[in-house]
Amino acid sequence: xxxxxxxxxxxxxxxxxxxxxxxxxxxxxxxxxxxxxxGNSINLLAAGLIADVGDTVVITxxxxxxxxxxxxxxxxxxxxxxxxxxxxxxxxxxxxxLTVPVVEGAAELTAGNEGGYALVIGxxxxxxxxxxxxxEGNYLRPGSRSCLVGVYLAREYDLRSGSRIGIDGETAPxxxxxxxxxxxxxxxPDYAVVVTxxxxxxMFPEKAGYNYVVIRVTDPEAIEGVKASVENLMxxxxxxxxxxxxxxxxxxxxxxxxxxxxxxLGIGAISLVIAGVSILNVMIIxxxxxxxxxxxxxxxxxxxxxxxxxxLYEALILGLAGSLxxxxxxxxxxxxxxxxxxxxxxxxxxxxxxxxxxxxxxIAYILFxxxxxxxxxxxxxxxxxxxxxxMTPIEALRG
Amino acid sequence: xxxxxxIIRFTDVSKIYPLPAGDVVALDHVSLDIRAGEFLAxxxxxxxxxxxxxxxxxxxDTPTSGxxxxxxxxIGSLSDDELTRLRxxxxxxxxxxxxxxxxxxxxxxxxxxxxxxxxxxxxTDACMEIxxxxxxxxxxxxxxxxxxxxxxxxxxxxxxxxxxxxxxLLADEPTGNLDTKTGTGIMELLATMNRRGKTIIMVTHDxxxxxxxxxxxxxxxxxxx
Numbered sequence: 001x002x003x004x005x006x007x008x009x010x011x012x013x014x015x016x017x018x019x020x021x022x023x024x025x026x027x028x029x030x031x032x033x034x035x036x037x038x039g040n041s042i043n044l045l046a047a048g049l050i051a052d053v054g055d056t057v058v059i060t061x062x063x064x065x066x067x068x069x070x071x072x073x074x075x076x077x078x079x080x081x082x083x084x085x086x087x088x089x090x091x092x093x094x095x096x097x098l099t100v101p102v103v104e105g106a107a108e109l110t111a112g113n114e115g116g117y118a119l120v121i122g123x124x125x126x127x128x129x130x131x132x133x134x135x136e137g138n139y140l141r142p143g144s145r146s147c148l149v150g151v152y153l154a155r156e157y158d159l160r161s162g163s164r165i166g167i168d169g170e171t172a173p174x175x176x177x178x179x180x181x182x183x184x185x186x187x188x189p190d191y192a193v194v195v196t197x198x199x200x201x202x203m204f205p206e207k208a209g210y211n212y213v214v215i216r217v218t219d220p221e222a223i224e225g226v227k228a229s230v231e232n233l234m235x236x237x238x239x240x241x242x243x244x245x246x247x248x249x250x251x252x253x254x255x256x257x258x259x260x261x262x263x264x265l266g267i268g269a270i271s272l273v274i275a276g277v278s279i280l281n282v283m284i285i286x287x288x289x290x291x292x293x294x295x296x297x298x299x300x301x302x303x304x305x306x307x308x309x310x311x312l313y314e315a316l317i318l319g320l321a322g323s324l325x326x327x328x329x330x331x332x333x334x335x336x337x338x339x340x341x342x343x344x345x346x347x348x349x350x351x352x353x354x355x356x357x358x359x360x361x362x363i364a365y366i367l368f369x370x371x372x373x374x375x376x377x378x379x380x381x382x383x384x385x386x387x388x389x390x391m392t393p394i395e396a397l398r399g
Numbered sequence: 400x401x402x403x404x405x406i407i408r409f410t411d412v413s414k415i416y417p418l419p420a421g422d423v424v425a426l427d428h429v430s431l432d433i434r435a436g437e438f439l440a441x442x443x444x445x446x447x448x449x450x451x452x453x454x455x456x457x458x459x460d461t462p463t464s465g466x467x468x469x470x471x472x473x474i475g476s477l478s479d480d481e482l483t484r485l486r487x488x489x490x491x492x493x494x495x496x497x498x499x500x501x502x503x504x505x506x507x508x509x510x511x512x513x514x515x516x517x518x519x520x521x522x523t524d525a526c527m528e529i530x531x532x533x534x535x536x537x538x539x540x541x542x543x544x545x546x547x548x549x550x551x552x553x554x555x556x557x558x559x560x561x562x563x564x565x566x567x568l569l570a571d572e573p574t575g576n577l578d579t580k581t582g583t584g585i586m587e588l589l590a591t592m593n594r595r596g597k598t599i600i601m602v603t604h605d606x607x608x609x610x611x612x613x614x615x616x617x618x619x620x621x622x623x624x
Contacts, residue, residue, distance in 0.1 A: 002514075006502070006503075009502050009503075010502060013502060063413060124560065221423055252609055292498070293500055293501070296494075296498040296499075296500060297500070297511075298483065298484060298562075299457065299459055299492050300486065300487065300511065300515070300559065301484070301486050301487020301488070301512050301513045301515045301563070302483070302487075303481055303483050303484075303515075304479060304483070304514055306481070306515065392459070392460075393459045394459050394460055397459075397498075
């Protein structure tokens with residue numbers, strides 16, 4: 001019989017009480033671990049979605065986010081464009097890096113008996129191969145009246161190269177189907193039709209200028225320089241364009257995810273602290289009930305630190321049991337929560353398919369939560385244990 | 400054991416409890432020698448200071464003034480840990496309320512001080528011999544205190560007090576919660592232990608119980624009379 005088994009028996013003496021405080025730790029550990037795992041899974045997914053964008057500078061007309069109406073007001077977005085002359089100035093400022101002006105519009109699409117609205121993207125035929133990858137078919141040739149379709153559009157209307165679709169009533173052959181690209185900061189062709197810009201201006205004669213300009217800066221070191229020279233050239237007097245680069249956006253997105261992750265962890269930590277308070281409560285009751293017993297043990301030769309150890313063991317057992325069970329639940333629960341979160345975030349795409357739910361960081365979160373659970377329990381047990389050991393034997397014997 | 404050796408010496412010991420309503424003098428300049436192998440009964444009315452005297456001998460408390468030597472050590476100068484080790488290794492306690500640990504069975508209760516001293520469990524041959532000596536049947540050993548009668552519980556308590564082979568046994572009204580017949584059995588047991596060389600100091604207000612002691616002192620208002 002050791003102090004440890006003695007502590008274990010004391011806990012068994014009040015099974016309901018011990019169970020409830022263990023339950024508190026289980027919930028706390030589960031909350032902190034599964035929320036951590038979920039945050040991590042979302043982060044991983046976001047990194048997977050965004051990683052292949054590369055180092056891109058996107059230049060949009062300033063008004064698109066500015067003076068007229070609210071941010072995202074469709075009128076401002078539709079109204080604002082970058083004229084051809086500005087595109088040429090941007091191209092010069094870009095200093096030899098690939099500069100791609102992009103036009104976008106919405107058109108009614110028909111395929112067989114089905115139809116709907118889709119995004120139409122107009123690009124110079126030569127700019128398409130460096131920007132977008134094909135999963136089947138061919139790129140557009142100069143002067144081509146064909147189109148390329150995004151992967152989701154192709155899937156929805158059952159299109160492949162050689163199919164024919166109607167765009168605003170005019171028939172166009174499908175030259176190829178594009179690879180899935182994901183959430184990009186520049187061009188999002190997954191649910192769009194891509195045509196040459198000449199063809200685009202035929203379809204949208206009222207359109208003057210471009211929606212945005214993309215600069216592919218292959219050397220990451222050069223990004224700041226390119227941004228600065230575009231800024232100097234375009235925005236000297238008034239803000240004519242907004243300039244963002246993908247890394248900056250990536251950083252902002254990561255920051256949002258990190259903040260979200262901290263928030264989730266915070267919620268978990270609060271529940272653990274509450275669990276700690278319940279252990280504190282249980283331990284204080286336990287000490288109060290056993291004052292006389294403590295007095296007996298002290299008078300027959302138990303040292304102060306041995307009494308302290310006895311109560312710390314009790315807190316440790318509660319914390320350990322709660323953390324182990326909570327950790328086990330976190331593996332299961334964190335998995336399901338992550339899968340559910342992935343489904344919500346990637347609804348309708350294929351990105352969730354390859355996403356890993358458990359990487360080493362997720363396991364680290366679970367271990368951290370378990371460690372935190374044990375620590376919280378021990379911290380909660382410290383005061384009652386100290387209180388128990390501090391009593392003089394005579395005080396304690398009187399009860 | 401040398402009958403002449405003084406195992407406990409009070410030199411002008413006072414114990415004062417400071418209370419909001421005024422200090423309470425529990426022991427008033429007491430001097431007392433107790434020799435090894437004695438069987439001493441401390442008698443006196445309630446509140447006379449006899450329990451305070453016993454607590455001081457038991458190293459559960461320290462004097463306010465004066466000097467108290469137990470086995471040659473002045474206990475006022477000892478730390479809490481040193482006092483605890485002195486209790487553990489040299490003093491056995493027998494309480495009126497028995498004070499067994501309810502969670503532990505008979506054997507474990509008896510082993511407990513041994514565990515505290517030796518840092519390992521297990522009832523040694525000496526421990527089994529003690530259990531037989533106090534008259535506990537083997538089938539009782541796995542019972543918890545709540546399943547025992549008062550007399551049986553006090554026998555377990557005596558076994559527990561003896562397990563570390565202390566020189567001094569302290570008994571605070573050992574028969575106070577027992578009927579006369581059972582009490583007589585317990586007193587016979589204590590007398591036997593005294594014959595085997597234990598120094599026994601017993602607090603009682605019952606003259607018939609005090610008959611078992613070979614020396615009796617009276618305490619009134621904190622003074623030996």
